[in-house]
Amino acid sequence: MSRSLYDKLWDAHVVVDSGDGKALLYIDRHLLHEVSTPQSFEALREDGLEVHRPGTQLAVADHSVPTHDRNLAIDDPQAAAQIALLERNCAEFGIAYLPLQGNDQGIVHVIGPEQGFTLPGITLVCGDSHTSTHGAFGALAFGIGASECGTVMATQTLWQTRARTMRVTFTGALQPGVSAKDMALAFIAAVGSSGGTGHAVEFAGEAVEALSMEGRMTLCNMAIEAGSRTGLVAPDEKTFAYLEGRPRAPSGEAWEAAVAHWRTLASDADAVFDPEIVIAAGEIAPQVTFGTSPDQAVSIDSALPGDGALKRPMQYMGLAAGAAIAGLPIDHAFIGSCTNGRLEDLRAAASVIGGAHVADGVRALVVPGSMQVKRQAEAEGLDRVFKAAGFEWREPGCSLCVAMNSDRLPAGARCASTSNRNFEGRQGAGARTHLMSPAMVAAAAIAGRIVDVREALA
Amino acid sequence: MNRLERVEGQAISLPDADVDTDVIYPARFLLITEKKGLGRYAFADRRDEPGFPIGVGNDRPILIAGPNFGCGSSREQAPWAIGDLGIRVIVAESFGEIFYSNCFRNGMLPIRLERDRVESLRRIAEANGTILVDLKAKTVVAGDLASISFEVADDRRQALLNGWNDTTRILALHAADIARFEAAQKRAAPWLWT
Numbered sequence A: 001m002s003r004s005l006y007d008k009l010w011d012a013h014v015v016v017d018s019g020d021g022k023a024l025l026y027i028d029r030h031l032l033h034e035v036s037t038p039q040s041f042e043a044l045r046e047d048g049l050e051v052h053r054p055g056t057q058l059a060v061a062d063h064s065v066p067t068h069d070r071n072l073a074i075d076d077p078q079a080a081a082q083i084a085l086l087e088r089n090c091a092e093f094g095i096a097y098l099p100l101q102g103n104d105q106g107i108v109h110v111i112g113p114e115q116g117f118t119l120p121g122i123t124l125v126c127g128d129s130h131t132s133t134h135g136a137f138g139a140l141a142f143g144i145g146a147s148e149c150g151t152v153m154a155t156q157t158l159w160q161t162r163a164r165t166m167r168v169t170f171t172g173a174l175q176p177g178v179s180a181k182d183m184a185l186a187f188i189a190a191v192g193s194s195g196g197t198g199h200a201v202e203f204a205g206e207a208v209e210a211l212s213m214e215g216r217m218t219l220c221n222m223a224i225e226a227g228s229r230t231g232l233v234a235p236d237e238k239t240f241a242y243l244e245g246r247p248r249a250p251s252g253e254a255w256e257a258a259v260a261h262w263r264t265l266a267s268d269a270d271a272v273f274d275p276e277i278v279i280a281a282g283e284i285a286p287q288v289t290f291g292t293s294p295d296q297a298v299s300i301d302s303a304l305p306g307d308g309a310l311k312r313p314m315q316y317m318g319l320a321a322g323a324a325i326a327g328l329p330i331d332h333a334f335i336g337s338c339t340n341g342r343l344e345d346l347r348a349a350a351s352v353i354g355g356a357h358v359a360d361g362v363r364a365l366v367v368p369g370s371m372q373v374k375r376q377a378e379a380e381g382l383d384r385v386f387k388a389a390g391f392e393w394r395e396p397g398c399s400l401c402v403a404m405n406s407d408r409l410p411a412g413a414r415c416a417s418t419s420n421r422n423f424e425g426r427q428g429a430g431a432r433t434h435l436m437s438p439a440m441v442a443a444a445a446i447a448g449r450i451v452d453v454r455e456a457l458a
Numbered sequence B: 001m002n003r004l005e006r007v008e009g010q011a012i013s014l015p016d017a018d019v020d021t022d023v024i025y026p027a028r029f030l031l032i033t034e035k036k037g038l039g040r041y042a043f044a045d046r047r048d049e050p051g052f053p054i055g056v057g058n059d060r061p062i063l064i065a066g067p068n069f070g071c072g073s074s075r076e077q078a079p080w081a082i083g084d085l086g087i088r089v090i091v092a093e094s095f096g097e098i099f100y101s102n103c104f105r106n107g108m109l110p111i112r113l114e115r116d117r118v119e120s121l122r123r124i125a126e127a128n129g130t131i132l133v134d135l136k137a138k139t140v141v142a143g144d145l146a147s148i149s150f151e152v153a154d155d156r157r158q159a160l161l162n163g164w165n166d167t168t169r170i171l172a173l174h175a176a177d178i179a180r181f182e183a184a185q186k187r188a189a190p191w192l193w194t
């Protein structure tokens, strides 16, 4: 029987098949961060359990970490306690922890691939919904809750329901100035914020093959914003080239054997998906969200809808039905997050600046996704480009993507952001978020209003 | 885990679509590392709105929500906080997937129903009528409505009815299966075992 990539990944991890679409699934890798695991460790203690395979777990603090000078003490006592607790829990249960002051710290979904911890063909979980990111490598990766994190640590398994499969094929090539973020937003707008619920989404087609690993991560990262816990891209030569030589990736003979297996990880030609969605990549214009759900996005050159059902989000966002999105003034700009905090994203943003300066009245932040990204960007001189233009250049962390540290926006602030969620209050109570690509955010920061980056680049 | 078999009482109605977990439990309270007593932070940024239906002092065990309830982040603080307000059953047309499974891990029952059924229950809730949810029979009974059947995976239903702990149950029942799987994977994919 022909199988999809998802089927192959699923079948290879069934420990017990209950026969009704459910299976006890083996979990190869678990990423931990400070926010979703305190209660998981507590549950292990309550039940008197140990971590089954500590070597398959990797922890890092990212959500609540300050992004100012790493050498200063953390001034929020709650955040300091939460980060210290992760460190203690990892030490107690024998789990590797990437320290805050070290060279490998970063957002959990950036460091997994960087470390070669994320591999094709594996199951990978994390107490974080954007775990879908790792599907860019052809891994079955999905977000779980804190209770499930405890189950994974103690048993290396989870009871899961087999998902249905959806394929999204991007035909053709993207226009200049249009990126993986725009593909993600266009896809989410097309299917809606729950259109992918219950489905594993495989992204395919020329435009996906043409994406770098960074771009594929951006795309899979946002699968959850369409309701799907799992995004997938079949691994290929780019995937292997990205992973080769990474610290936790296999090496030598083991590498050769792994790659030989990974080459079999593609959907069979006659695999059936329901539904099949086809999007012409060349017709995607830069996308901007206008509402408080990531599916509420429009092309930069179109007007806002006038639909009455959108009254509450439009009111929250302070927007009038039918108005143009281009030209809307902003006062904040944020470049970072596990969606768009990688080197390629910073390059794309920096390339738009071209010696210009951030507009008066706009506060703009660049928060690299990891220490490695930060150092590479500095080696290329990107930090100087940003700083000269008036952007703040920060230490890695989730920062304004989730506003758990001191990076929070005041009520009413309007932010052009490369993050993934425009939910009410996501960047601070009452703050307004417009999601867009790194190039679009940089262009908006310079112009002081939302503009079409294609014109800025022309 | 708390057992759940029958829940009877009045219901809250929150019809908004796409109520995400950031709205249910704003991120700034995620700095708290406890799981008990989180109800006071539930809907913190919305509950001062005039007429907002959910808050501390809630005595209604059932929530009739809008479509895609609990979408967004995986934070289990969302069901912990809702549960702390005494809500045991949530009825909606659809749920965020991670939120949906998190509910079961915390002695709460999310019920998916077709839109017209959700809306008929909403009318009962708004009229302060009583709703009876019976997990054994997989039915919802309310006012003069015909009894409504709902679907729930059998393992989840059993876990709720019996108050099972997933982790210790897997270890008790499947330790040998796990060991067998691991031995096979060591041979088939040795690079995952270095």
Ligand code: SF4
Pocket: A062, A063, A107, A108, A109, A128, A130, A337, A338, A339, A397, A398, A401, A402, A419, A420
């Ligand atoms: S960057 Fe944002 S979406 Fe990504 S893990 Fe951090 S908080 Fe979550």
